[in-house]
Amino acid sequence: ANTAVKVSIDPAQDGPVINRHIFGQFAEHLGRGVYEGVWVGPDSTIPNTRGIRKDVVGALKALKVPNVRWPGGCFADEYHWRDGIGKPEDRRSRINASWAGRPEPNSFGTHEFFDFIQQIGADAFISANVGSGTVQEAADWLEYLTAQDSSLAKERAANGHPKPYEVAFWGIGNEVWGCGGPFTAEEYVTKLKQFSNFSTNHNKNMPTQQVAVGPDGDGFPEYAEVVMNAWSKRTWAWNIEALSLHRYTRNGWPPNIPATGFNQKQYASVIKETLGMNDFIKTNIAIMDKYDPEKKVGILVDEWGTWYAPTKGTDPGYLEQENSQRDAIIAALNFNIFARHADRVRGANIAQMINVLQAMILTDKEKMVLTPTYHAFRMYVPFQNAVRLKTNYDQGVYKEGDINLPKIDVISARDNQGRIWVAVTNIDPKQSIDVDLSLLGKSIASADGEILKAPTIDAVNSFAKPDVVSPKNLSLKAINGQLKFTIAPQSVSVISVKSQ
Ligand code: AHR
Structure with missing residues (x-):
């Protein structure tokens, strides 16, 4: 029965508003996420607008994607934004040391990213390079993006975009306790203060939220405590609007959960693992409440999703996996957890958008398929900014x-x-x-x-x-x-x- x-x-x-940014996405230079997934280049036979796939843009529009986090992930802390501007033929290539040692051609850089998010109607969430970059490099990037009148603004105009861009979120590093550092929480706070102080948004059409690195589901719980404690003693010279949390549905390392061909027992244990997101958020809210009872600083769970064993025949460094009905259920359960904590959780970014981890879309050359996770996101669109x-x-x-x-x-x-x-x-x-x-x-x-x-x-x-x-x-x-x-x-x- x-x-x-x-x-x-x-x-x-009425409860709090379910911030639309809870339905954010993450597109890293990783495997076939950006290259092939989004970018095919203007000369491709795959239908594109200035190099960006038309089919993918069409599908993503239906999700009303609120923001896209880019360029990483771990890649963000090895990314030098100057490599990705200027004439395509002059762009230097590098090795993507974070992901499979693939050459990074830098054909998809700042202007291509903004073209992409403007085509789908999303806001920008940029992760600045703290790990291998300098405070000046990050400050210059934000000035290049947002200034109206300076040499950097003129350079942006010469590269095709006179109007300043809008940057909704500015991530100060990524997983700086690991691939983006490594730093102790105290060492990071020193960097955070400097990067925050010198990263200035010059475009007053959109305020930029500065995002500090926080803990991960697998460790570094002290980050919430140390960052929030420092924030509570902040001076006029720096501030953050959000603390980042990362948590994957994964079962240790290396990833070993089969993406398909699992039984009901395995299904149940993965759902249990996913529901752990609730306690993870609650633990961090309790820490934040001590230092910020007025809830000025929001939580952005800016990496979440399933991380399974890679699809057979693919490069394990590309993080390609199948996406099943289980993933749709996992997406819905996570949306619900975020919504229940909407007074503090003001954003989240699923990892990742296309061809990587719990993707919305899979592509194979000119072919594209929408995953069950895509459909869950589409069905939840009415919850964006709803009470x-x-x-x-x-x-x-x-x-x-x-x-x-x-x-x-x-x-x-x-x-x-x-x-x-x-x-x-x-x-x-x-x-x-x-x-x-x-x-x-x-x-x-x-x-x-x-x-x-x-x-x-x-x-x-x-x-x-x-x-x-x-x-x-x-x-x-x-x-x-x-x-x-x-x-x-x-x-x-x-x-x-x-x-x-
Ligand atoms: O999403 C894949 C990777 O997971 C990201 O680059 C990193 O931030 C995290 O460890």
Whole structure:
């Protein structure tokens, strides 16, 4: 028999706004993420606009991608922005020492990145080079990007962009306890202060949030404490608006979780690992609350996602992996965790956008396929900048051997047009759930919805069969002011509810 769950939403109890930046993306110079995934060059036979793939831009537009973090990742701390500006034929190539020792041609640099994000309508999240760069190099880059009238601004204009760019986020290093350093937390704070002080945004059309490196799911917890303690004693000369957290769904090192061909026990243990994101965020919020009770500094989980064993036949340094229905469920569960902490979590960036780790899109030459994760992002678009509402329900228990997990995970929100949205994930891969949904104090008149379900939990979309996992219409009918519907096992649904 199906499990029955009553969900009641209180439209009168507003929570915080679910910042649209929670649905941010990350595009690093890694494997086939930027080169092939985004950039094919203007001479390619693959349809492109100034070298940027048209099919990929078209698909990403539907996600209303709020921001793209670039150029890394570990690559950011070996990146020298001057290598990537000027005439294409004059760009110097280097070895991408972080990722597979691949030559980095620098054909995709600052102007190409901004062209790309302008084509998809996203904001810029730039990670500055702290590890191998200088304070001056970072300061110059931000001036080059944002100044109206200086030699660097003129150089930008000569390179094709007279108008200053807008930089929404400025990351001061990446994983500086590891690939971006390595520095102790105290050593990093010294650098953070300098980079923050000398990195100036000159474009007043958009404020730039400075982002400090924080801890990782696997270690360096002291970073939150040391950075926030220093911030609490800051002077006028420096500031940060956000602390970065990184956490992958991974099982130690090297990555060993199979991306497909897993059983239900393995599925459950990966979901359990993912749900650990909640405790990770809570632990860091508790530290931040000590130094910043007014919540001035936000959390950006600017790297998250699944990190599985690489796809057979690919270079392990390219981090290419299959993406299944399990990934869509993982994406939804993470969105829900971020939304529940929306008063502090003001952004997140899935790793990564195309062809790398938990990607939205996979490409093979001229072919492109949308992953289940892509569909989860698309279905959650209405939650961008929506007001979270109080949602009451009993999570139930999905038991797999000795692992106990919630059966159902639900969030709800009201968008700026007053529409109410509900996202319901059935984590259980075996049982359907009969949902009985009501709005406190209101009567439901009608509802529309979509469901993302799959024949098997490890179902993937391939170039040959691109629609194995794709959203379907969810048939919904309001009866006596309530909504009763059944959701399939291992599924994600998003419903819009109209009241009378
Ligand atoms: O996303 C892949 C890598 O994971 C990033 O470059 C790094 O920041 C993290 O360790």
